[in-house]
Amino acid sequence: MTEGSEVVHGYPHLDTARAAITALHRRLSYDGVLAYASSVSPADVAFADQDDLHLGTQRVAHALVRQLRLPEARMIVSFREMRHAASVELTAGPEYFIELNDRFRRHRRDIGAALAHEITHVLLHRLGLAFPGTRDNEILTDTVTTYLGAGWLLLDAYREDAVSSQKLGYLTPEEFGYVLAKRALLFGEDPSVWFTSPQAYTAYTKGLAQALRDGRQPPLAAAGWNGRRRYAKDRRDAQERLAESGQPGPWPPGHAYTFERASGDGLRVSFPCPVCRQRIRVPVRGRVRARCALCRTVLECDT
Numbered sequence: 528m529t530e531g532s533e534v535v536h537g538y539p540h541l542d543t544a545r546a547a548i549t550a551l552h553r554r555l556s557y558d559g560v561l562a563y564a565s566s567v568s569p570a571d572v573a574f575a576d577q578d579d580l581h582l583g584t585q586r587v588a589h590a591l592v593r594q595l596r597l598p599e600a601r602m603i604v605s606f607r608e609m610r611h612a613a614s615v616e617l618t619a620g621p622e623y624f625i626e627l628n629d630r631f632r633r634h635r636r637d638i639g640a641a642l643a644h645e646i647t648h649v650l651l652h653r654l655g656l657a658f659p660g661t662r663d664n665e666i667l668t669d670t671v672t673t674y675l676g677a678g679w680l681l682l683d684a685y686r687e688d689a690v691s692s693q694k695l696g697y698l699t700p701e702e703f704g705y706v707l708a709k710r711a712l713l714f715g716e717d718p719s720v721w722f723t724s725p726q727a728y729t730a731y732t733k734g735l736a737q738a739l740r741d742g743r744q745p746p747l748a749a750a751g752w753n754g755r756r757r758y759a760k761d762r763r764d765a766q767e768r769l770a771e772s773g774q775p776g777p778w779p780p781g782h783a784y785t786f787e788r789a790s791g792d793g794l795r796v797s798f799p800c801p802v803c804r805q806r807i808r809v810p811v812r813g814r815v816r817a818r819c820a821l822c823r824t825v826l827e828c829d830t
Contacts, residue, residue, distance in 0.1 A: 543663050544670045608629045613641040625646075640696075682707060683721065685727050701737070706734070708734045708735035744801070795810050
């Protein structure tokens, strides 16, 4: 929880968030991801100042349990002074104990955001899905919370002005926007209408622009002129290396697409699926249509 201190912006955790999206698709499968096609409704997680603190918290927790498809999980929520926004005790169930920072007694509109992150920890615990290291595992949790329809609350909890700031979660506002946009593009949602924070809306639009760029990278047919020109040069270099040494590489780390030797003397290109980031390999032979084996997206490519 960042309160009053400077909020980090940009995309420092983008690679980890992308890896989390891929890991989630692999763990849940195509049909499992589709089960989360609807986000949690703003009405189900609304918390008015006149609502009873504990009854309202339980109501919001139950709504998030349903959203994350944890029907057997019962959340027992309490409040205490603590450094972080919240914590959860992960056990075999069926009861889970969540502690929220005492500040949420006064800032009730953000209780849903804090609960969403902690209840996703429960989901990941049950799925057996984790990343090594605390930092990466928390980024995984933020990403899964957002991708499965509850994380727009975390982005909406981001507020910043000339004298104060607040942000929940480990992703930057723009990274939350990116993951939320990836979900929106997959399911045809428009989460921007749910934001009460103008800063959250701005972060979402920036994240959406980044997400749209994923679908405009070569060798995808929708790539722009500059990308196509760079790709043609890299392809020519790979073909020359293949002819000279029998290998088209090496390619620098982090390169979005790489060329590989196919069976025989042919060449193929490997690139990330713009939806789930799974690597796809197709032969280099002009216009081809590829289907991602993980998320089943059909992609028009110009290799």
